[in-house]
Amino acid sequence: MPKIILILLGAVLVNNFVLRYFLGICPFLGVTGRVESATAMGFATTFVMTLTAAIVWPVNHFIIQGLNLPFLEYVSDILIIASLVQLIEMFVRKTSPALYRALGIYLPLITTNCSILFLALFIPLRNYGFLESVVFGFGAGLGFTLVMLIMSGIREELDFADVPKSLRGAPITLIIAGLLALAFMGFTGLIGTA
């Protein structure tokens, strides 16, 4: 199988950022109340992740590794991510005010989403090329969106279910997240070792 497909499948299913590495739990718990806002958040994050991967790779390759400044890796990553999220926030505010209001505080919170920093750190770690990095970023975002969609769908159904009083809200969501993680473990071995 071509490496690109392996990377994509790996990022989406086998090594899902939320369910395998437990990253991005904040929006995962915070924005999955309704399907519309969850998918919107997922798409916004995917957009940020893809762009981040596209910008982090050249900066990493030419500046951090090129000039041998490994101690600046974290600084440059945060700089890139923060600026990108700001740009995207401005873009969303202009193009869709309703979406902007729906996402609310969670849009700038994408900056602090650990999954994006993890993505930026993983790229040099795995020695990906430019195209591979972008695909990896896109796949990570896609996997995140998938899980957001699943969780929001379940939580919407849960509104009609008889959840015990002490478990309502965050507790039952976390339990479901654990069950989802168990389910996604079934994907291991799908593509050999990724």
Next chain:
Amino acid sequence: MNLIILATLSMGGLAAFFAFMLSVAHSKLKVEEDPRVEKILDALPGANCGACGFASCHALAEAIVKGEADVNACMVGGSETVKQISKIMGVESKAVTRKLAFVLCGATANDRSKKAIYQGVETCRAANLLMGGDTACQYGCLGFGDCEKACPFKAIKMIDGLPHIDPSRCTGCGKCVQVCPRQIIILEYFEDLNYRVKCSSLDRGKKAREVCKKACIACGRCAKSCPFEACWVDNNLAHIDPQNCQQCGVCFLVCPTGAIVEVQNK
């Protein structure tokens, strides 16, 4: 030494690049919003109840700034809100005209007779679906309190199976009106002293009396006694016109069943 210079220049360069991009984006992607919208939004209660007819408090704020809505459109906020909004818009403050909810049924659980034993979902809407509920009167209040649950301002309390509306809390949002399956809650303007027919029964005489002790039996005494022609009987139910009513109270005195009530709203 070289390392420090290299690090400073590279990070500085990166930062400068992004700062440039952000400033370009800021000017290109600027969202023009009248600052008054934000100020009005702060003055509004923020309940997003929809009573004004707009989807959200933000939508109303935009409409007020555009001139599509009046400064006293929000009846929930009260006179304080209207004053603030008028100040922001630079216009004269208008009086808050507020409608209040009124239940057109005066029968408590004791007054109503039941025609069946109801076993089912304890909501008015469910009961009404099942052969019109368990009350013998097919027009009046069922008493399960859907209105109490629907009120976002806790203005309705079920006492003895009849909803009581607190005029100090009622904002005229109309949620109770929508929810009542018998549609016997109305929104009206109230004076300090009012007389209203607190009944919706279209039955007359003996039949009305059988099903409820407080029913309007369409005897017509109120209509005959009103000196201002503000009271009449139509379709076996007495009506009072608030416009012509001069609050003399004669109808209230002559009504044999107590269907006409005195409503004091402060």
